[in-house]
Amino acid sequence: MFNAADMFRVFQKHRGNAVVIPGRGARHWNSISTNPKRDIPLGDPAMGGHASFAFGLAEAQPNERVVLFDSEGDLLMNLGALATIAEIKPRNFYHFLMDNDCYATTGGQPVPNSRNISYSGIAREAGYPSTYFFDDLEELANKIEMILDQPGPVFVHMKIVPEIENEPIGSRRRWQTRTLDEVLRDIKETLGVAAQ
Amino acid sequence: MNQQQQALLSPETVLEAFNKNGVTHVVSLPDSETNWLYQLMKADPTLTIIPVSREGQAVSTAAGLAVGGKKPVVLIQNTGMMEAGDSIRGWGLGLKTPVVLMIGYRGWTRHGVNSASDVANFTEPFLNALGIHYYLVETNDDASRISVAFEEAERTRRPVAVLVGDEYHGFNR
Numbered sequence: 001m002f003n004a005a006d007m008f009r010v011f012q013k014h015r016g017n018a019v020v021i022p023g024r025g026a027r028h029w030n031s032i033s034t035n036p037k038r039d040i041p042l043g044d045p046a047m048g049g050h051a052s053f054a055f056g057l058a059e060a061q062p063n064e065r066v067v068l069f070d071s072e073g074d075l076l077m078n079l080g081a082l083a084t085i086a087e088i089k090p091r092n093f094y095h096f097l098m099d100n101d102c103y104a105t106t107g108g109q110p111v112p113n114s115r116n117i118s119y120s121g122i123a124r125e126a127g128y129p130s131t132y133f134f135d136d137l138e139e140l141a142n143k144i145e146m147i148l149d150q151p152g153p154v155f156v157h158m159k160i161v162p163e164i165e166n167e168p169i170g171s172r173r174r175w176q177t178r179t180l181d182e183v184l185r186d187i188k189e190t191l192g193v194a195a196q
Numbered sequence: 197m198n199q200q201q202q203a204l205l206s207p208e209t210v211l212e213a214f215n216k217n218g219v220t221h222v223v224s225l226p227d228s229e230t231n232w233l234y235q236l237m238k239a240d241p242t243l244t245i246i247p248v249s250r251e252g253q254a255v256s257t258a259a260g261l262a263v264g265g266k267k268p269v270v271l272i273q274n275t276g277m278m279e280a281g282d283s284i285r286g287w288g289l290g291l292k293t294p295v296v297l298m299i300g301y302r303g304w305t306r307h308g309v310n311s312a313s314d315v316a317n318f319t320e321p322f323l324n325a326l327g328i329h330y331y332l333v334e335t336n337d338d339a340s341r342i343s344v345a346f347e348e349a350e351r352t353r354r355p356v357a358v359l360v361g362d363e364y365h366g367f368n369r
Contacts, residue, residue, distance in 0.1 A: 032306025049256030056260020
């Protein structure tokens with residue numbers, strides 16, 4: 001296992017011009033990213049939808065590299081998204097999964113069968129042409145450039161140290177630096193999408 | 197096509213409305229009643245069909261497409277609409293996604309005589325609970341409401357529903 005923040009620092013060196021959807025890693029990525037106008041920190045619009053949202057964006061913007069940092073609890077709510085992504089095969093889509101074995105933001109309760117499930121195996125059998133598994137950060141650091149250089153869709157399963165939160169939600173430190181409206185306005189301007 | 201079928205909502209009419217309103221992607225979980233519409237859509241080079249396996253997935257996919265500048269429509273049934281409730285709330289209303297939800301109105305009878313658990317009983321109350329405006333389309337004569345829904349979705353930056361009240365036979369020949 002490795003820390004999410006350390007992983008994001010490794011990724012930042014290879015991010016290039018990619019559009020990044022940091023998912024539940026946004027509280028770390030916000031302070032590491034050097035190109036926030038190409039970041040889409042959404043918070044948690046509705047659990048289970050990050051993979052489909054990121055896929056939709058990749059499909060809409062085929063000339064942009066789209067990188068998602070998904071989480072296992074979110075993906076498990078809509079595993080069927082893997083089949084859709086594998087059928088359409090967006091060549092610009094890079095699907096990283098942060099797996100910490102638990103629902104960290106609700107106190108650390110275990111995700112079903114968390115110690116035995118293989119998400120990279122599920123993605124591979126769903127039809128992703130390239131899948132990886134890392135529980136060692138150095139190994140990821142050695143391969144990330146190669147991973148991001150190959151055509152998508154690519155699935156990267158990473159074992160991440162849980163950061164369990166037990167504070168009442170109202171007492172937690174706010175990590176967002178922009179409102180959701182501002183995030184969406186910024187990415188549309190950056191991508192040249194007409195304001196709606 | 198007989199006289200009765202001509203009075204129904206034809207798949208060509210629905211496709212024409214999609215094209216007129218610039219739809220680029222149809223995010224769809226098909227059912228047996230929409231198979232002919234599916235074949236028409238597949239043959240249309242201006243449309244990309246995105247197959248999903250659960251209706252909540254359709255709404256978050258549409259949100260990503262819309263943020264990326266495309267014009268999706270979601271094609272699902274009212275049973276799945278209820279499954280998609282939290283996704284409609286979060287990815288639809290929360291992200292201010294201007295998308296039309298074309299919803300097969302399974303169980304729609306016009307006279308309200310249904311079994312207690314029939315999905316038709318809950319369809320409009322469900323949309324009202326979420327504050328989603330909707331239009332009922334039963335025949336080709338109602339088809340202009342589809343464009344009204346697209347225009348409203350763009351203007352209000354909200355999901356707008358079209359209830360297809362001809363689900364049992366409208367898309368078949």
